[in-house]
Amino acid sequence: MARxxxxxxxxxxxxxxxxxxxxxxxxxxPEGFCRDWITTEVRGRFPTxxxxxxxxxxxxxxxxxxxxxxxxxxxxxxxFGSLVLIDHELCIGCKACLASCPxxxxxxxxxxYADKCTFCVHRVRKGEAPACVAVCPTRCMHFGDLDDxxxxxxxxxxxxxxxxxxPEAGTRPRIHFLT
Amino acid sequence: xxxxxxxxxxxxxxPTMHVWGWEIPVYLFLGGLVAGMMILVGYLYFSGRHQxxxxxxxxxxxxxxxxxxxxxxxxxxxxxxxxxxxxxxATFEPASPMSWGAWILLLVYPALLAALLLRLPAPIxxxxxxxxxxxxRLLGEPIWLRAVGAANVAVGSLLGxxxxxxxxxxxxxxxxxxxxxxxxxxxSGLSTAAALVHMLARHPEERVLFARADNVFLGTELLLLxxxxxxxxxxxxxxxRAAHLLLDGAWGALFWVGVVALGIVIPxxxxxxxxxxxxxxxxxxxxxxxxxxxxxxxxxxxxxxASHWSPL
Numbered sequence: 330m331a332r333x334x335x336x337x338x339x340x341x342x343x344x345x346x347x348x349x350x351x352x353x354x355x356x357x358x359p360e361g362f363c364r365d366w367i368t369t370e371v372r373g374r375f376p377t378x379x380x381x382x383x384x385x386x387x388x389x390x391x392x393x394x395x396x397x398x399x400x401x402x403x404x405x406x407x408x409f410g411s412l413v414l415i416d417h418e419l420c421i422g423c424k425a426c427l428a429s430c431p432x433x434x435x436x437x438x439x440x441x442y443a444d445k446c447t448f449c450v451h452r453v454r455k456g457e458a459p460a461c462v463a464v465c466p467t468r469c470m471h472f473g474d475l476d477d478x479x480x481x482x483x484x485x486x487x488x489x490x491x492x493x494x495x496p497e498a499g500t501r502p503r504i505h506f507l508t
Numbered sequence: 509x510x511x512x513x514x515x516x517x518x519x520x521x522x523p524t525m526h527v528w529g530w531e532i533p534v535y536l537f538l539g540g541l542v543a544g545m546m547i548l549v550g551y552l553y554f555s556g557r558h559q560x561x562x563x564x565x566x567x568x569x570x571x572x573x574x575x576x577x578x579x580x581x582x583x584x585x586x587x588x589x590x591x592x593x594x595x596x597x598a599t600f601e602p603a604s605p606m607s608w609g610a611w612i613l614l615l616v617y618p619a620l621l622a623a624l625l626l627r628l629p630a631p632i633x634x635x636x637x638x639x640x641x642x643x644x645r646l647l648g649e650p651i652w653l654r655a656v657g658a659a660n661v662a663v664g665s666l667l668g669x670x671x672x673x674x675x676x677x678x679x680x681x682x683x684x685x686x687x688x689x690x691x692x693x694x695x696s697g698l699s700t701a702a703a704l705v706h707m708l709a710r711h712p713e714e715r716v717l718f719a720r721a722d723n724v725f726l727g728t729e730l731l732l733l734x735x736x737x738x739x740x741x742x743x744x745x746x747x748x749r750a751a752h753l754l755l756d757g758a759w760g761a762l763f764w765v766g767v768v769a770l771g772i773v774i775p776x777x778x779x780x781x782x783x784x785x786x787x788x789x790x791x792x793x794x795x796x797x798x799x800x801x802x803x804x805x806x807x808x809x810x811x812x813x814a815s816h817w818s819p820l
Contacts, residue, residue, distance in 0.1 A: 422588025
């Protein structure tokens with residue numbers, strides 16, 4: 330079984346927000362909401378500053394707390410690619426999954442169910458890349474099977490330094506940022 | 509220096525997560541109150557105090573059913589996908605405290621109804637004399653009394669613990685990352701239940717009994733609250749920062765004044781004086797305990813949502 334993940338090169342990302350627009354268009358994300366977003370992190374003291382621009386979204390964690398806490402099984406790990414997905418027909422809108430996510434990656438869709446990034450599972454099933462990856466003008470985003478040592482994402486992780494978000498939360502996120 | 513800027517502005521999530529408003533604290537408060545009432549009912553049956561016709565154990569079940577229904581109503585109001593509420597009962601998810609809670613709530617109703625059957629309200633017995641006969645027969649059956657008492661203590665304890673475990677299982681919020689939340693909410697539920705029954709009790713001896721019990725619960729609650737904060741302060745930086753939300757942060761005033769002073773310390777002092785016969789029993793102390801129990805849930809639910817793993 331594949332274990333899909335993303336590798337994002339922060340040295341290439343310019344924060345153009347093409348990924349955000351592509352996601353909103355592809356997934357018909359309602360106005361005022363977003364499934365992915367750009368975070369800019371500046372560290373240091375002037376003039377010795379470093380800046381990292383990241384395209385962030387649901388991390389499709391290996392140990393997803395949103396799945397554990399869900400009382401109806403709406404939040405689940407899909408067999409296909411081990412993706413963390415939500416069955417809207419099962420979701421009661423209790424918001425426990427929103428509170429359990431250390432990345433605040435979920436939101437309540439205006440129709441009442443919890444919503445978030447799906448890694449564009451409908452495209453991936455057809456062999457296409459997620460919309461955000463497909464449109465990235467700097468080619469900083471890469472998608473693939475983290476368990477396949479021959480995949481592009483595995484090779485990038487083996488050859489470059491990288492980090493994940495809040496590893497201390499113990500969720501084992503599957504989005505890696507190259508630095 | 510670390511500066512984070514984000515383009516995300518999702519409602520209820522940004523700038524600070526606030527997915528649960530007044531409904532969840534009210535639900536947790538009423539759930540804890542009913543849990544405490546069930547444990548007290550069990551105690552009253554086991555101790556034989558039901559032989560007194562004025563015993564509070566005959567008032568508690570009906571009131572408990574009403575309060576629990578109100579609490580479930582608050583929970584229902586909080587749901588964003590209300591037509592799908594029934595999905596809670598179409599499955600059991602053993603890893604989800606909320607799923608456990610949903611099924612525990614289903615056990616609460618029969619346990620309280622069984623207790624209610626031991627002494628039905630007068631309008632019901634007038635209309636259904638057969639039920640009154642059944643009620644009298646059951647009240648004379650020690651096995652039935654013990655079974656009802658044990659069921660209420662067991663289900664009440666589960667319900668009281670669950671109200672705290674529900675939050676502590678959400679590890680992404682550092683303020684809630686404490687195994688003490690379950691016992692804290694259970695003891696707080698017992699304390700508010702003792703306060704309510706203290707006010708309702710007709711028998712003077714029972715009033716003293718519940719005032720004494722409440723003093724023990726309030727003292728334990730204060731100790732658990734202190735241990736809960738010490739645990740957070742001695743953990744990681746994010747946990748210590750979460751504790752400071754209560755100690756000297758945005759919720760500091762409500763925590764110190766509403767929860768600690770008005771909700772625990774002052775009523776404890778008043779009730780200690782009352783049980784030592786230095787002052788008359790007054791409903792002021794129990795009312796403060798009830799308000800303090802509600803304030804505790806409001807503070808912990810609101811501040812917990814604002815606590816996070818971010819380095820800022």
